[in-house]
Amino acid sequence: MKYKGKILVVDDEIDIRESLSHFFKKEGYSVDSASSKKEALDLFSKYEYDVVFLDLKLPDGNGLDLLKEFLELNLESQIIVISAYGNIETAVSAIKLGAFDFLEKPFSIYQAKLALEKAIEKKKLTLENLYLKLSLKEKEEQALFIGEDPKIKQVLEKAKIIATTDSNILITGESGTGKGLLAKKIHEMDLIYKGPFVCVDCGSIVPTLFESELFGHVKGAFTGAHTSKIGKIELAQGGILFLDEIGNIPLDLQAKLLKVIDEKEFCPVGSNKIIKANLRIIAATNKNLKEEVKKGNFREDLYYRLNVVHFHLPPLRERKGDIPLLANYFLNYYSKKFNKNIKSFSSEAMNIFLNYDWPGNVRELKHLIERIVIFSTKNIITKKDLILADFEIPSKKASNTSEETIDSENILPLEEVEKNYILKVLKALNWNKSLASKKLGIDRKTLSLKLKKWNIIN
Incomplete structure (x- = not known):
């Protein structure tokens, strides 16, 4: 008989567990059963179930609470709530929490079968939609x-070669060039570290939480550590740890990260337990780390450990010849996404x-074309469409800055020019950072990092 799916029956009544299990096994399903909340959670954590029949009254817990925990672990599982104490309010509460259906005891085996078949169909549609979204996302990310x-061709050739090694990698480049996408591409091709891809955004973590985020901690390790937490290094075992904006890691933590790289092991905060670190590290930054080393902001030894392959x-x-290819790629992608021609x-x-x-x-080009497609009503994009999408078209004067004369006595450092201009934009927009980052063509995180660097708080 053809395999139809995997089911979990959670009920403290043995007759219900056995009757549902026996019937559904005959129908071609794989069935597990549990009589308590603890037993059910143990099973659900180990196996992926298509459908769960969940009793609301359990000897060691409330079924609605268990429903929440199930959905936190796996949103694709369809939960059918069953109860002898059910009423309209209970049914509504269960559906609001995310249950697929509600059966009130006593119910016939055929009612259960009908509910199961509908749940299996819903699971199938959910997965199809998920695969479609993932497919679209993959196509979007291929733009890099x-x-x-x-x-760019050289980058791809190097990526294919590095995928056969276990060397650490440093990716540099301006914001929006696709450093994170390249890291994911290397992970896809990796022949050694095929485990999870775990990303740490070093630019957004509060400095005092860095160590806990990377290494994890045990309960009571510090004030507020009410439970133990697994760190990102442990989560990335057998795979890749991607440290985005690595230049923002505090100096004291840099030393500890260096030790992980050298000794291939670490301890969670507040613990003496040694855990082996079997992973590859890919770091990325839009900073000049060599300059940061000279300034004393980044450890030289860590820089060389990370920069094995650059x-x-x-x-x-610097690759304007690729703009038409990229623009047309995004145009085709977003036209399909928004059902336009x-x-x-x-x-x-x-x-x-x-x-x-x-x-x-590339990020700015992608977001611009997304806006253009959203607002466009014609089948050819014109200058009017660019203006409608809030694209500030460069003036002739702006595009011919090389012909302008500069007073040699009043030359400012490039960073100061950038700082002055960004501050003017923010003031003009009443310090609306989201709008300012959009107008400047950078993401909000990059803008926040620049303001933090300049000690500007607003």
Whole structure:
């Protein structure tokens, strides 16, 4: 008989467990059963169930509480709540929490069968939608690797080679060039570390929580540690730990990370238990780490441990020949996503793209075209569509800055020019950081990091 799915029956009444298990096994399903909350959680944590029949009254806990825990562990599992004490309020509460259906005891075996078949169909549709979204996401992320520029082709060739080794990797490049996407691509191709891909955004973690985030902690390790927590290093066992914006890790933690790399082991905060660290580290940054080493902000020994293999992603302004390819790729992607029939760009619109410097790089181009497609009502994108999507078209003066004269006595450092301009933009927009980052063509995280670096708080 064809295998139809895996079911868990949770009920403290043995007759119900046995009758449902016997019937569904005959129908071709794999069935497990549990008589308590603890037993059910143990099973649910180990196996993936398509459908769960869950009694609301259990000897060691409330079924609605267990329903919440099930859905936290696996949103795709369909939960059918059963109870002899059911009423409309209980049914509504269960459905609001995420249950698929509600059966009130006594119910016939055929009522249970009908509910099961509907739940299996819902699970199938849920997975199909999930696979479709993942497929679209994969197509979106492939944009980084579209292009004929020799620099991008070299990156891909190096990625294929490094996937056969266990060396640590450092990826550099401006914000928006696709450092995280390259790390994921390397993970996809990795022949050694096939385990999970675990990302740590070093730019958004509160400094005092860095150590706990990376190494985990045991209960009572510090004030507020009411439960134990597994750190990202342990979660990445057998896979890749991606340290995004590595330049933001505090110096004291850099020493501990160096020890993990050298000794391949670590201890959670507040524990003497030694845990082996079997993983590859990929770090990324938009900072110049060599300069950070000179300034004393980054350990030289850690820099060389991470920089065994170096990838640099060029900014979009250095690979302008790829702009038409990328623009058309995103146009096709978002046209399908939003069910529109947009075919191409006008030559005027494409020339505007080619004469723009793209400070936000590929990410800025992607988000711009998404907005353009949302607002467009025609099948060809024109200059008007760019304006409608809030794209500030560069003036001729801005695009010919090389012809402007500069007073040699009043030359400012590039960072100071950037700082002054960003502050002017923020003031003009009443310190709306989300709008400012959009206008500047950078993400909000990058803007926040710059303000933090300049000690500007608002």
